C-alpha cells in the first residue's frame with residue numbers, strides 16, 4: 426500500500442468526486458466512482474488507507490463480510506485498495522481535510538493549506554472522525570517533538586541505525602517495531618504500563634527471545650514520568666510505585682494507538698455531531714447540493730454501523746452523484762460483470 430501516493434500523487438485538479446476518508450466506505454466509494462467512469466480523489470488524515478480497519482484493529486478477524494467466512498481487518502483494507510487500483514484515483518493520504526466549501530462555479534473546494542481539489546460532488550466517509558497518534562502525557566514533550574526526537578510514524582526504519590530508541594506501548598505496533606528496530610538500532614527499549622503485552626502471541630514470543638539475547642530491553646510495568654535533556658538527545662525517565670529508571674536515548678517512539686476527533690468537520694455547517702450527519706436514506710444526500718455522507722458518519726432511521734452497510738451506501742451515493750452531475754442523461758444501471766474494470 427506504500428506506493429499509492431507516488432502512483433497517483435495528490436495535486437490541484439478537478440475531479441468528479443472527492444472522497445473524505447479512506448476507510449472501507451470511502452475506498453469502496455472510490456471503486457464505485459471508477460465503475461461509473463467518474464474521476465476521484467480520496468483524502469485521509471492518516472498516511473495509510475483503511476480507516477478503523479488499519480488504525481484500530483488490523484489483526485482482528487472480521488466474520489460478517491459477505492463471501493469471506495473470516496478475513497483479517499488489514500487484509501480487507503488491502504483488498505479494497507487493490508479493488509480500486511484499476512481506476513487510479515488521486516491518493517491524498519496524510520492530508521486532513523480542513524476546508525470544504527462550494528464555489529460560485531458550483532464546484533466544491535476540498536483540501537487544506539497545502540492541497541486543494543475541485544470536485545463536482547463530495548462524499549464524506551469520515552467514520553468517527555480523523556485519527557491522529559495518541560501523545561504520551563508528559564511535561565515538556567512539545568520541545569522534544571519540535572527538536573525531532575519524538576517519532577509517531579516510522580517512514581524509514583534505517584534512519585534509526587546506530588541510535589538508542591525507546592518505544593512506548595504494548596500493542597501490535599509497539600511490539601512489531603521493537604522486533605524490527607532491534608536489528609537496526611544500537612539499543613532498543615520497550616516501555617509498557619502493564620505487566621503483559623496485548624499483541625500477537627508470535628510477535629511477543631519473538632520480542633522475548635530477543636530480550637533473552639540482550640538485543641531488547643523490556644520495561645514492564647513502567648510508565649513514562651518525565652523527559653529530560655536537550656533537543657535531540659534525551660533522558661526518558663520511567664517509573665512504577667517501586668522504582669524509577671533513567672534511559673539515555675536518541676529517539677522516543679510512542680506507539681500508543683490513535684485518538685479520534687471530528688475536528689474541522691464540526692465547523693463545516695452540515696450538522697455534524699456525535700450522532701452523525703443526517704442524510705436521505707435512499708441516496709445518502711445531505712441538504713447541500715452534491716454533498717453525500719456514507720459509513721459510520723451517516724445518520725438515518727435504522728442505520729447500522731457496519732462495514733457492509735457502508736459498502737451499499739457508497740453505491741447509493743455515487744449513483745445519485747452521477748445522476749446529479751449528468752442531469753440531461755438517462756441513468757442506465759450496468760452490472761460490473763458486464764462493464765469490467767479495465768480503463
Ligand SMILES: Cc1cc2nc3c(=O)[nH]c(=O)nc-3n(C[C@H](O)[C@H](O)[C@H](O)COP(=O)(O)OP(=O)(O)OC[C@H]3O[C@@H](n4cnc5c(N)ncnc54)[C@H](O)[C@@H]3O)c2cc1C
Pocket residue numbers: 445446447448449450451468469470471475476477478481482485486487488489520521522523550551552553554555556688689690719720721722730731732733735
Ligand atoms: C474493534 C472494532 C471491531 C469492529 N468489528 C467490526 C465487524 O466485525 N464488522 C463490521 O461490520 N464492523 C466492525 N467494526 C466497525 C467498522 O470498523 C466501522 O463500521 C467501519 O470502519 C466504518 O467505516 P468508515 O469508512 O465509515 O469509517 P472509518 O473506518 O472510521 O474511516 C474513516 C476515515 O476518515 C478519515 N478522516 C476523518 N476525518 C477526516 C478529515 N477531516 N480529513 C481526512 N480524513 C479524515 C479517518 O482518518 C479515517 O481513516 C469494528 C470496529 C472496531 C473499532
